[in-house]
Amino acid sequence: MTTVTATNAGGPVAARADEIWKIYGTGEARVTALRGVSAEFGRGRFTAIMGPSGSGKSTLMHCLAGLDTVDKGTAHIGGTEISKLGDKALTRLRRDRIGFIFQQFNLLPTLSAAENIRLPLAIAGRKADPQWWDLVIDTVGLRDRLGHRPSQLSGGQQQRVACARALMGRPDVIFADEPTGNLDSRSGAEVLSFLRASVREHGQTIVMVTHDPVAASYADRVVFLADGSIVDELADPTAETVLDTMKRLDTHTDPVML
Numbered sequence: 481m482t483t484v485t486a487t488n489a490g491g492p493v494a495a496r497a498d499e500i501w502k503i504y505g506t507g508e509a510r511v512t513a514l515r516g517v518s519a520e521f522g523r524g525r526f527t528a529i530m531g532p533s534g535s536g537k538s539t540l541m542h543c544l545a546g547l548d549t550v551d552k553g554t555a556h557i558g559g560t561e562i563s564k565l566g567d568k569a570l571t572r573l574r575r576d577r578i579g580f581i582f583q584q585f586n587l588l589p590t591l592s593a594a595e596n597i598r599l600p601l602a603i604a605g606r607k608a609d610p611q612w613w614d615l616v617i618d619t620v621g622l623r624d625r626l627g628h629r630p631s632q633l634s635g636g637q638q639q640r641v642a643c644a645r646a647l648m649g650r651p652d653v654i655f656a657d658e659p660t661g662n663l664d665s666r667s668g669a670e671v672l673s674f675l676r677a678s679v680r681e682h683g684q685t686i687v688m689v690t691h692d693p694v695a696a697s698y699a700d701r702v703v704f705l706a707d708g709s710i711v712d713e714l715a716d717p718t719a720e721t722v723l724d725t726m727k728r729l730d731t732h733t734d735p736v737m738l
C-alpha cells in the first residue's frame with residue numbers, strides 16, 4: 481500500500497508532522513508505532529485521525545502535542561518545532577497553546593465544574609475573558625451546572641466540562657483523543673456538535689482521534705492511519721464515505737479477514 485503525505489492544500493497549518501518515527505521497547509518487545517508519518521492539520525479546521533486499534537493514532541497525537549518524544553522526524557505547533565524544545569518551554573507550550581480532551585474526562589473530583597474549567601488558566605496565571613467565558617458556557621449548555629462536582633454530572637456533562645476547559649484559554653489547537661469513547665450516542669452527538677460549532681463559529685482548531693465513522697463525519701477532513709502509516713485521507717466526510725474507505729483499506733491490509 482502507498483503511504484500518503486496528508487497536506488492541508490496550502491491553507492494555514494496549526495500542527496504538522498514531518499517524517500515522524502516512533503518506536504517503543506527493544507528486542508522482542510519492540511513496536512514501531514509510527515513509520516515516517518507526515519501530515520498537516522489546518523488552522524480553523526476540524527480534522528479527524530481515524531484508524532483501527534493499535535494503528536498509532538494516540539501516539540501521533542501525543543507526538544504532535546508534545547506529550548511524547550519522537551525518535552526521528554519533527555513535530556511543529558504553528559511555527560514552533562516542539563521536538564527541539566526543552567522541558568520548561570514544552571510545558572509552557574502545552575499550557576498556553578494547546579487544549580486537551582481525553583476519553584476519561586480527567587476532571588478533578590474535588591473541584592466544581594466552574595473550577596475545573598478555570599484551572600488551566602489559573603495555573604498559567606491568566607483570567608478567562610468574561611465574554612468568551614459566557615459564550616463557551618452557553619454553547620456547552622452548562623450554565624446551571626457550574627457549581628456541581630464531576631460526580632454530580634452525567635458522563636456527557638462531564639465531557640462538556642472538559643471541552644469548555646480545553647477551549648477557555650483559546651488555544652492554537654485542541655487535541656481530542658476518543659472524546660466520545662465513553663459516552664452513549666446521544667451524549668456523544670452533543671459533544672461532537674459542540675466541537676463542530678467551536679470550529680465553525682469560533683474559528684477553533686481541532687484534531688480528534690477516533691475509530692468511530694460517525695464521530696469522524698463531524699470533521700472537515702479525515703486522515704487514515706494503518707499500522708503506523710497514513711494510508712488515505714478524505715475531505716468533507718460522511719459516516720458512509722468514512723466506512724467505505726475503512727472497508728477498502730481493510731481489504732488491502734488484511735485480506736484474510738474477508
Ligand SMILES: Nc1ncnc2c1ncn2[C@@H]1O[C@H](COP(=O)(O)OP(=O)(O)O)[C@@H](O)[C@H]1O
Binds near residue numbers: 537
Ligand atoms: N507506551 C507504550 N509502550 C509500548 N508500546 C506502546 C506504547 N504506546 C503505544 N504502544 C504501541 O504502539 C502501537 C500504537 O499504539 P496507539 O498509538 O495507542 O494506537 P491507537 O491509538 O491507534 O489505538 C500499538 O501497537 C501499541 O501497543
Ligand SMILES: [Mg+2]
Binds near residue numbers: 537538539
Ligand atoms: Mg488510542
